[in-house]
Amino acid sequence: MTTPAPSDVELTILMPCLNEVETLEVCIRKAQGFLERSGIRGEILISDNGSTDGSQALAEGLGARVSHAPRRGYGAALINGIETARGRYIIMADADDSYDFENLEPFVERLRAGADLVMGNRFRGGIEPGAMPPLHKYLGNPVLSFIGELFFKPGIRDFHCGLRGFNRARIRQLDLQTTGMEFASEMVVRASLARFRIEEVPTTLKKDGRSRPPHLRSWHDGWRHLRFLLLFAPRWLFVYPGLVAFFFGAIAVGVLSFGGVRIGDVGFDVTTMVYASALCVIGFQSLLFFWLTKLYATQEGFLPTSERYRRIVAKWSAERGLLIGVGLFFLGIVIGIVQVALWGNLDFGAQNAAQAVRIAVPSALLIILGFQTAMMSFFSGVLTTPRREQRPEAVIES
Known part of the structure; x- marks a missing residue:
């Protein structure tokens, strides 16, 4: 041949x-x-x-x-x-x-x-x-x-x-x-x-x-x-399960903050509220992982970028994320202060355990979400910092 x-x-x-x-x-x-x-x-x-x-x-x-x-x-x-x-x-x-x-x-x-x-x-x-x-x-x-x-x-x-x-x-x-x-x-x-x-x-x-x-x-x-x-499919890995966990957990916490709920013979109260808050945190973390993964992957060329994604990135900044995180964090602190004030009205004596948990869980949840948002914003700022495409080789003098 x-x-x-x-x-x-x-x-x-x-x-x-x-x-x-x-x-x-x-x-x-x-x-x-x-x-x-x-x-x-x-x-x-x-x-x-x-x-x-x-x-x-x-x-x-x-x-x-x-x-x-x-x-x-x-x-x-x-x-x-x-x-x-x-x-x-x-x-x-x-x-x-x-x-x-x-x-x-x-x-x-x-x-x-x-x-x-x-x-x-x-x-x-x-x-x-x-x-x-x-x-x-x-x-x-x-x-x-x-x-x-x-x-x-x-x-x-x-x-x-x-x-x-x-x-x-x-x-x-x-x-x-x-x-x-x-x-x-x-x-x-x-x-x-x-x-x-x-x-x-x-x-x-x-x-x-x-x-x-x-x-x-x-x-x-x-x-x-x-x-x-x-x-290579971060939406399926992070977004969809994260959204389900976050919203299901957040809605459950919000509803149970006003009192227990019964569905048939099954009752849901503060114990469910604690686990729902954990589910909400897990879902929120999954969404943060998606954002950071997407930022890194698009910066390095692993994943393509859509026009909608570019618009979102253009509007987002580390400072905005930091402000949102600080806002959530201090809202949680304010709720905690209110709880301490209510405790003070009882001369810092015994409290109704269920009512105390009903206030403490949303307070702790907002503090955690706010802190995570602030830290994610700092990290995303690192990933999006403009830099040269290639770092020059170091020159070693003999």
């Missing part, structure tokens, strides 16, 4: 590789067959992740190009491959002979038609018996794909299919960072947040040809994918 000049390459078929000598040859030959049959000007690129079984020499002997990833990890290998690829388009898949390198035409057609990212869907194309563990097939992939679609709405049903094609220039704009298995999620999440055109085509999955266990660790890597999805 004649290797095209770098400027003539339309498609790079990229395979990350870590000790895949058992299956690498068949994958390369299938990919070569596809390029020859389709007439596409392309290359086969092996991004090696530190193989010690001779995979590199095997690939080069078959006419594939080998690039050595400087860091270990699935994502690191793919980032290296994307950076060193010559093709306008890239189709990536594992080198374990589980994905179909012979039928890549649907991916190329969608890419040529303007799609930025084309995902394979193994559930629509067919999964060979034994190709996917039941835990992945019936729990892991469906659940993570559902969560990914719910949070980011990329319009796909197989969030973690390893066979995918993309426009190299567009994906490089995303500046993908994760070096582990989360890379598969990061690509889809960042493309969705950037409003890239994402499409999906059926593909097949068969049992891989390796005799050794796969690199994937089900529970460990599944949790890493879920954690990544949550971190």
Whole structure:
């Protein structure tokens, strides 16, 4: 197979590789067959992740190009491959002979038609018996794909299919960072947040040809994918549960401040009030975490900013937050002073315990919320302080 000049390459078929000598040859030959049959000007690129079984020499002997990833990890290998690829388009898949390198035409057609990212869907194309563990097939992939679609709405049903094609220039704009298995999620999440055109085509999955266990660790890597999805969806992680907890707790405290409430045979009084105030504080903290996370993530370029968010940030200032916090704090102090005055009317003797708690809880709640608001405002001021993009290297004189 004649290797095209770098400027003539339309498609790079990229395979990350870590000790895949058992299956690498068949994958390369299938990919070569596809390029020859389709007439596409392309290359086969092996991004090696530190193989010690001779995979590199095997690939080069078959006419594939080998690039050595400087860091270990699935994502690191793919980032290296994307950076060193010559093709306008890239189709990536594992080198374990589980994905179909012979039928890549649907991916190329969608890419040529303007799609930025084309995902394979193994559930629509067919999964060979034994190709996917039941835990992945019936729990892991469906659940993570559902969560990914719910949070980011990329319009796909197989969030973690390893066979995918993309426009190299567009994906490089995303500046993908994760070096582990989360890379598969990061690509889809960042493309969705950037409003890239994402499409999906059926593909097949068969049992891989390796005799050794796969690199994937089900529970460990599944949790890493879920954690990544949550971190890139701060509304679902912080805002929605925070709002529910805050308002439910605040309303309960407000209602119970005027007396106990009975619903059927169940009574709610000051004990419920104490726990409701704790729920309110938890919810408020969750909302503060969202604000600080959003500030940091947008400052560092992890998350995009909407026009509404920019307007809110422009109107918000550390000073305004500080004033609100101080106001809440002193309102709580005033309520506490009123309670002390009422206690003084009793010559500082015994009080009605329920009535004392009814006043003390709102006072303590406002003091806590005010203090948290003030501290958050100081911290947000640190995050939004204007600074130079890059700190110059220190000059050391000898």
